[in-house]
Amino acid sequence: xxxxxxxxxxxxxxxxxxxxxxxxxxxxxxxxxxxxxxxxxxxxxxxxxxxxxxxxxxxxxxxxxxxxxxxxxxxxxxxxxxxxxxxxxxxxxxxxxxxxxxxxxxxxxxxxxxxxxxxxxxxxxxxxxxxxxxxxxxxxxxxxxxxxxxxxxxxxxxxxxxxxxxxxxxxxxxxxxxxxxxxxxxxxxxxxxxxxxxxxxxxxxxxxxxxxxxxxxxxxxxxxxxx
Ligand code: B1M
Numbered sequence: 188x189x190x191x192x193x194x195x196x197x198x199x200x201x202x203x204x205x206x207x208x209x210x211x212x213x214x215x216x217x218x219x220x221x222x223x224x225x226x227x228x229x230x231x232x233x234x235x236x237x238x239x240x241x242x243x244x245x246x247x248x249x250x251x252x253x254x255x256x257x258x259x260x261x262x263x264x265x266x267x268x269x270x271x272x273x274x275x276x277x278x279x280x281x282x283x284x285x286x287x288x289x290x291x292x293x294x295x296x297x298x299x300x301x302x303x304x305x306x307x308x309x310x311x312x313x314x315x316x317x318x319x320x321x322x323x324x325x326x327x328x329x330x331x332x333x334x335x336x337x338x339x340x341x342x343x344x345x346x347x348x349x350x351x352x353x354x355x356x357x358x359x360x361x362x363x364x365x366x367x368x369x370x371x372x373x374x375x376x377x378x379x380x381x382x383x384x385x386x387x388x389x390x391x392x393x394x395x396x397x398x399x400x401x402x403x404x405x406x407x408x409x410x411x412x413x414x
Contacts (some may be wrong), residue, residue, distance in 0.1 A: 189234045192248050195242045196225045196275070200247025201254065201269025202319050210268035212264050218292070222271040236282050237402060240310065244272045245400070248306065264361035269306050280313050283362050292412060293343040294320050295332050298327035299358035307381060307401070311347060314401040317413070320345075331358065338371050345408055348394075349380040360392035367393075380404055 202222035220228070222244075229239050238315075251268045254260045260315050282392035294315055298308050306325045315322045325337055338346060350356040366372040379389050380398040389397035396411055398404030 188322040189229075189238070190232055191230065192225055192229045192232065192234060193238060195220070195245035196222060196239065197247040197250065198228065200244055200268050200271050200364060201251045201270055203264055205267075205271045205324045212260060212267065221308040222275050223278065227317060230278070230282060236279055239275070239279060241400065241402070245310070248272060272306055272311065276313055277311060280316075283316075291320050292345065292408075293341065294322045294345040294347055294408065295325055295334070295337055295341055295343045296300040296322060296349070297329040297337075298332050298349045298351075298405075299334075299355050299362060300328060300360060301386070302350050302352050302355035303327050304349070304381075307351065308347075308349040310351070310401045311380065311404050314405050320408070331362040332361050335369045335371060338366065338375055339369070343375055345351060345411070346375045346377045346378045346406065347408075348377065350379075350384060353383045355381050356388065357382070359394070361392050376408075378407055378411075 199222045202213060202216060203209070204211045204216060206221040206223045207218055209221050210217055212225070225328070226239060227245070230302060248268060251260065251265060255265055257269055296308055298305050308327070312322050312324050322343055323337070323343070325334065348359045348362060350359055363372065365375055366375070366377070378396040378397040379394045384397065386397045396407040398407050
């Protein structure tokens with residue numbers, strides 16, 4: 188039952204179907220539950236929110252990416268899928284929040300210069316907020332100097348950088364260098380994530396941590412909090 192619902196969520200992310208009123212990219216699906224109705228059903232059935240996010244939404248976007256590579260779908264199709272994931276995350280957000288917990292620390296998050304991919308960063312934002320961190324989302328396509336200015340103004344404990352393009356991951360290194368040049372590097376712990384980056388890359392550019400997904404980012408920030 189749980190696997191069936193998660194598999195339908197995946198399929199409907201690929202089809203870019205927000206609600207039951209949507210046709211779907213391949214057409215003919217009006218009336219069948221979309222990502223909104225399926226996510227509501229998953230929550231009502233007691234399916235772990237982590238599985239909904241990792242096995243349903245994130246996996247659906249990955250499969251959509253493969254179809255994009257195969258040229259079966261195009262950029263507007265990816266945007267429909269992105270809208271479906273964003274809508275589901277809004278439904279899941281209240282279930283991640285643990286009421287009554289004290290803020291754990293402040294995190295600034297940004298997608299680096301040249302990169303417009305923000306779905307992963309938005310998921311990390313929601314998970315961190317749900318876990319009690321105060322998160323300021325700086326947005327995407329963020330110049331190193333703008334990030335440095337925000338770190339100076341906001342004085343966060345953590346800075347999270349996201350990149351999805353091999354051509355923009357280098358801007359994570361430039362951002363860390365800009366922090367060093369401005370004398371702020373030792374005031375903030377830097378965590379990086381996104382499909383093209385790795386633990387090794389994080390080490391090579393002098394980041395303090397790497398998260399392979401949103402939950403890993405949470406775990407890494409948690410472990411750095413206690414060091
Ligand atoms: Co683009 N895109 N895209 N895209 N896109 C990719 C990344 C690509 C792999 C698709 C492909 O060709 N196969 C490819 C990159 C190739 C490369 O660099 N090697 C690509 C390309 C080429 C492009 C364009 C250049 C296409 C074009 O215009 N010709 C263009 C670039 C625009 C730009 O940024 N300047 C482009 C545009 C777009 C859209 C705007 C259409 C759209 C983005 C919409 C949006 O974000 N608002 C889009 C999308 C949706 C994708 C794919 C399909 C999905 C990305 C995604 O959202 N994944 C992607 C293909 C794929 O991934 N297979 C692709 C789901 C998301 C939840 O996962 O972002 O990995 P992810 O985040 C995860 C983890 O990585 C991690 O946690 C998240 C949750 O688990 N994580 C962190 C992320 N950030 C983290 C930070 C952390 C810790 C963990 O700590 C701080």
